[in-house]
Amino acid sequence: MIRHLLKLVWNRKRANALILVEIFFTFLVVFAVGTLGLFLWDNARRPLGFDWQDVWAVRVNMQAGSDDTFTAEQVETAARLVREVETLAPVEAVTGAMMEPFAFGQYTSGRTVNGRRVSMSVNEVTASFAEVMRFDVVRGRWFQPADAALAWRPVVIDEDLAREAWGEEDPIGRRLGDPDPKSPEPERRVIGVVRDFRHHGELSGPDNFVFYHKRLGHPQDRPPRVLLVRVRPGTPVAFEEELTRRLQAVAHEWSFEIAPLAQTRESAFRLRLTPLLVGGIVAFFLLLMVALGLLGVLWQNLLQRTREIGLRRAIGASRAEVHRQIILEQLLLTTLGVLLGTIVVIQLPVLDVFGSVLRPQVFGSGLLSASVAMYLLATVCALYPSTLAGRVQPAEALRYE
Amino acid sequence: MIQLERVTKKYRTERVETTALDNVNLTIDQGEFVSIMGPSGCGKSTLLHLIGLLDAPSGGSIALDGKPVERYGDRALARVRNERLGFVFQQFHLVADLSVVDNVEIPLLYRKTTGKERRRAALAALDRVGLASRTHHFPGQLSGGQQQRVAIARAIVGKPAVLLADEPTGNLDSQMGDEIMGILQELNQEGTTIVMVTHDPRLAERTHRVVRLFDGRQVQ
Ligand SMILES: Nc1ncnc2c1ncn2[C@@H]1O[C@H](COP(=O)(O)OP(=O)(O)OP(=O)(O)O)[C@@H](O)[C@H]1O
Ligand SMILES: [Mg+2]
Numbered sequence: 001m002i003r004h005l006l007k008l009v010w011n012r013k014r015a016n017a018l019i020l021v022e023i024f025f026t027f028l029v030v031f032a033v034g035t036l037g038l039f040l041w042d043n044a045r046r047p048l049g050f051d052w053q054d055v056w057a058v059r060v061n062m063q064a065g066s067d068d069t070f071t072a073e074q075v076e077t078a079a080r081l082v083r084e085v086e087t088l089a090p091v092e093a094v095t096g097a098m099m100e101p102f103a104f105g106q107y108t109s110g111r112t113v114n115g116r117r118v119s120m121s122v123n124e125v126t127a128s129f130a131e132v133m134r135f136d137v138v139r140g141r142w143f144q145p146a147d148a149a150l151a152w153r154p155v156v157i158d159e160d161l162a163r164e165a166w167g168e169e170d171p172i173g174r175r176l177g178d179p180d181p182k183s184p185e186p187e188r189r190v191i192g193v194v195r196d197f198r199h200h201g202e203l204s205g206p207d208n209f210v211f212y213h214k215r216l217g218h219p220q221d222r223p224p225r226v227l228l229v230r231v232r233p234g235t236p237v238a239f240e241e242e243l244t245r246r247l248q249a250v251a252h253e254w255s256f257e258i259a260p261l262a263q264t265r266e267s268a269f270r271l272r273l274t275p276l277l278v279g280g281i282v283a284f285f286l287l288l289m290v291a292l293g294l295l296g297v298l299w300q301n302l303l304q305r306t307r308e309i310g311l312r313r314a315i316g317a318s319r320a321e322v323h324r325q326i327i328l329e330q331l332l333l334t335t336l337g338v339l340l341g342t343i344v345v346i347q348l349p350v351l352d353v354f355g356s357v358l359r360p361q362v363f364g365s366g367l368l369s370a371s372v373a374m375y376l377l378a379t380v381c382a383l384y385p386s387t388l389a390g391r392v393q394p395a396e397a398l399r400y401e
Numbered sequence: 402m403i404q405l406e407r408v409t410k411k412y413r414t415e416r417v418e419t420t421a422l423d424n425v426n427l428t429i430d431q432g433e434f435v436s437i438m439g440p441s442g443c444g445k446s447t448l449l450h451l452i453g454l455l456d457a458p459s460g461g462s463i464a465l466d467g468k469p470v471e472r473y474g475d476r477a478l479a480r481v482r483n484e485r486l487g488f489v490f491q492q493f494h495l496v497a498d499l500s501v502v503d504n505v506e507i508p509l510l511y512r513k514t515t516g517k518e519r520r521r522a523a524l525a526a527l528d529r530v531g532l533a534s535r536t537h538h539f540p541g542q543l544s545g546g547q548q549q550r551v552a553i554a555r556a557i558v559g560k561p562a563v564l565l566a567d568e569p570t571g572n573l574d575s576q577m578g579d580e581i582m583g584i585l586q587e588l589n590q591e592g593t594t595i596v597m598v599t600h601d602p603r604l605a606e607r608t609h610r611v612v613r614l615f616d617g618r619q620v621q
Binding site for chain 2: 001003004007008011012307308311312313314315316317318319320321393394395398399
């Protein structure tokens with residue numbers, strides 16, 4: 001029967017082309033939105049790598065100097081700020097960083113390791129960062145204040161980066177970046193590895209991460225742009241005012257902007273969920289339109305085929321068999337559309353469009369769910385027309401020329 | 402083999418009720434070749450459709466092999482139509498998008514057969530009607546007579562006990578008509594019961610018995 005129907009579908013290619021094109025494009029859209037959704041969901045269920053609760057971010061604006069120029073006095077003031085905050089009763093720990101987790105925007109860097117280009121996100125943090133953000137070092141060690149005296153610059157990397165740069169080998173003691181006489185960069189060596197650190201939040205994809213050591217009060221290191229303050233659980237919001245007052249007392253000219261990390265985290269969520277929401281709404285309406293269109297086209301096709309259906313009934317097809325045939329035909333057509341769509345979509349990983357961001361399992365699940373969605377859509381749309389087809393009366397259908 | 406008792410068929414549309422058949426009694430025995438004649442609109446096609454179980458009578462009863470068919474469900478009816486009956490239509494009713502051999506295979510799709518067996522049976526049936534050389538043509542590429550022969554091949558591919566033909570030569574010239582009639586006669590000689598509607602007295606003469614209808618009633 002399948003072969004018979006394939007011949008029918010093929011010999012009616014002109015009438016079926018429209019349906020095929022609809023299925024093809026809908027498949028692409030459903031795949032895109034579905035894969036995005038699965039991607040975010042897959043990310044969300046993985047560990048974040050740090051603890052954001054009860055951490056406040058204080059963005060520091062020195063009101064002078066550009067991004068890279070700063071004065072010795074500013075460096076000194078920043079160190080005093082940290083010391084001042086440490087003394088406050090509700091504060092458990094303070095650290096300085098280039099940026100806070102969940103923050104919009106990122107600093108990425110590419111390095112050549114053993115001749116291979118590896119890209120990574122960077123944050124520059126002071127030694128107390130691990131204590132404030134509460135994460136463990138799985139290999140080697142974290143920064144210590146004494147590291148300021150080293151002739152080379154220590155870095156701590158996350159497992160993603162360790163795996164990409166050195167595979168299963170031990171990264172401790174290795175140079176991050178091959179020697180390059182043209183580059184002014186100091187030599188950086190790996191001293192520790194932490195679990196996947198997901199700076200961009202729960203919804204972000206896999207990301208290679210590296211921490212540079214920011215030496216607080218060191219004349220060569222830029223003062224932190226942000227202070228991360230871990231407060232005792234239950235600290236009231238009112239502490240924000242006192243904190244500002246104390247900071248302002250140390251640096252009158254500077255300005256400070258305080259927000260709990262929880263808040264930054266929420267805006268990060270919003271930023272990543274908006275495209276999914278918009279895409280989801282678009283896909284939903286598209287599906288609705290395609291469903292209606294498909295229903296119409298199927299119906300139209302069936303009206304034109306009443307005589308053929310009557311004939312099949314007359315020479316031995318039961319109601320159920322006609323019903324089944326129409327649905328099967330629709331499923332065959334869907335298979336063609338899905339196959340075409342898959343051939344197109346499969347080019348993305350073949351051309352390495354996603355790099356390592358999209359895990360193969362997520363891609364596969366996206367493909368699978370888009371296919372299932374198309375089969376569901378096709379079946380639902382074929383249900384009513386095929387019921388009508390089953391009701392065709394042979395004597396009636398064969399009467400008129 | 403087929404018995405119609407006091408069969409009536411009425412068509413009801415919104416405004417009018419047409420009595421297409423009125424109290425028809427007819428028995429067709431196994432191996433018979435019966436022709437049905439009568440003016441246009443007298444109910445010949447209606448009668449053939451009832452015999453072929455394509456439609457249900459408004460009154461009276463129809464029995465096949467001694468069993469009344471009223472109580473048959475859809476599946477059982479489909480099965481009888483498929484295995485016991487073969488139908489040839491005045492307008493051929495071939496599926497334009499399928500090749501000749503695929504058209505002939507259609508009845509076998511609704512039985513348990515293998516693809517190979519289907520193909521073999523279809524080719525044999527086409528050979529039977531003298532179309533072995535046209536199996537991969539499409540209906541649109543054939544003459545009227547050839548198309549009707551394809552329709553006959555399709556009707557006999559499942560080796561039915563009864564062949565029902567509604568003006569099988571109506572759309573053909575007399576030479577083609579003779580050819581088709583020859584095939585039907587051969588089939589009848591091999592044991593197939595045939596009921597044929599025709600306008601042509603010359604063809605009716607060559608059958609065992611003529612049933613005449615006038616305005617839905619049997620005459621004589
Ligand atoms: N589905 C229907 N609805 C309403 N009236 C019908 C229907 N089918 C047949 N009739 C009427 O029943 C009568 C018999 O029709 P039928 O087709 O059986 O005639 P016929 O003898 O085969 O004619 P012809 O020689 O022209 O084919 C006609 O008056 C026709 O108009
Ligand atoms: Mg007729």
